[in-house]
Amino acid sequence: MPKHGYRFIAAVESGNEGELERKDAGFDLRQFLLIGAAGVIGAGLAGVLVGLFYGFAGASQPLQPGMGAISVLLVLVCLTIVAALIAGIGVSFGIAAAGFASGRRWPWPMIGGALGGLAVGAFAKVLGVDAFNLLLGQSPGDITGAAEGAMLGGAIGLGAWLGGRGTSGRGVAAASLAGAIAGMVIPALGGRMMGGSLDLLARGFPDSRLRLDHVGEMLGEPGFGQLTQILTGGLEGLVFGACVVGAMTIARRQLAEGSVSATQF
Numbered sequence: 722m723p724k725h726g727y728r729f730i731a732a733v734e735s736g737n738e739g740e741l742e743r744k745d746a747g748f749d750l751r752q753f754l755l756i757g758a759a760g761v762i763g764a765g766l767a768g769v770l771v772g773l774f775y776g777f778a779g780a781s782q783p784l785q786p787g788m789g790a791i792s793v794l795l796v797l798v799c800l801t802i803v804a805a806l807i808a809g810i811g812v813s814f815g816i817a818a819a820g821f822a823s824g825r826r827w828p829w830p831m832i833g834g835a836l837g838g839l840a841v842g843a844f845a846k847v848l849g850v851d852a853f854n855l856l857l858g859q860s861p862g863d864i865t866g867a868a869e870g871a872m873l874g875g876a877i878g879l880g881a882w883l884g885g886r887g888t889s890g891r892g893v894a895a896a897s898l899a900g901a902i903a904g905m906v907i908p909a910l911g912g913r914m915m916g917g918s919l920d921l922l923a924r925g926f927p928d929s930r931l932r933l934d935h936v937g938e939m940l941g942e943p944g945f946g947q948l949t950q951i952l953t954g955g956l957e958g959l960v961f962g963a964c965v966v967g968a969m970t971i972a973r974r975q976l977a978e979g980s981v982s983a984t985q986f
Contacts, residue, residue, distance in 0.1 A: 748820040756972045757814035763968025764809020765802055767961045771915060772798030774956070778936045793931070801915060804845075805961065811841030812874040813965055816881060834878025835871045842870025864918040869907050876903035877962040881969075896966035897959050904958020908950035916953040920945040 722728055776794035815837025819829035846866030880899030884892035904914055913921065916933060923931040937949040 752976055753814075753817050753820060755976065756820070756969050757817035759968040759972035760813025760817065760965045761806060761809040763964035763966070764805045764813060764961065766968070767809075767964035768802035768805030769798060770960050770964075771805065771957055772801035775801065775916060775919065775933065775936070778933060778939075797919075797931075800919075804915060807841055807845050808838065808870060808873075808961070809965060811837035811839075811870065812877060813837070813969065815874060816878045816966075816969065819878070819882075828879055828882045830882040831875050831879035834881075835875030838870030838872070838874025839867050840870075843867035845870075864921060865913045865915065869912045869914065872907055872912075873900065873903045873958060873961070876900055876958070877965060880962060881966045890970065893963055893967045893970055897963040900958035900960075900962025901955045902958070904954035904956070904961075905951045907958075908947065908954045914950070914954035914957045916945065916957065917950045920950075 773794070776797040812834050815833035815835070816830045817833070818837075819833045822829040843866060846864060876899040877896045880896035881892040883899075884895030907914055908917055916936070919931065920933050923933070933945045934943075936953060937943060937945045940949050940952060942948050
């Protein structure tokens with residue numbers, strides 16, 4: 722601009738995207754809340770997708786009188802949305818809190834995601850067990866809890882960090898892969914993801930009308946066995962990681978674009 726100076730209009734990029742965001746835009750409480758909330762919304766979307774998968778699987782089996790396929794689908798979708806939102810709060814805000822840490826020498830998103838998943842998983846499990854004991858006088862069993870939350874949250878945070886925790890899509894792909902691996906490792910080590918917890922709940926109450934045996938039958942396994950839990954756990958982890966980090970990536974991109982626009986003159 723003659724007699725005025727230079728105006729940079731190109732998008733700013735760096736190999737260290739996380740550090741760039743903090744230096745140029747300044748990571749503050751507002752960004753933490755917006756990015757964390759976006760991750761929770763993504764978790765809710767993951768709950769819808771997983772709920773539809775298990776809902777259609779449960780509805781495809783013969784139902785007892787008075788229990789329609791639509792009712793099975795709606796109940797499972799609502800249940801998985803609630804569970805995903807609870808998990809998303811811990812994992813999303815744990816990963817978002819890494820923005821307050823300086824530098825990329827340590828995998829802060831992994832640490833934050835693991836701690837968030839650990840805390841929320843422990844709280845949800847205690848609350849769920851107590852609620853079943855209080856209302857029904859029976860424990861639901863060893864449902865998913867702190868260990869599963871920490872492993873899944875840490876894996877997704879690590880994937881986002883390795884993929885470049887900024888505005889690119891690499892973090893989404895890496896988080897999806899890491900989430901899928903963690904989702905398969907958890908049941909292989911004796912833990913439970915959402916599908917395994919639902920199957921455990923259904924078998925713990927003889928009068929329950931929920932059965933996920935059809936999922937195992939599609940995989941050539943009688944009932945919701947070990948192989949089925951591993952494969953469905955991988956699917957759950959993939960969807961959860963993709964939706965959570967994908968939503969957070971969109972929020973980061975919008976914040977970054979807003980910051981660049983504000984610096985133009």
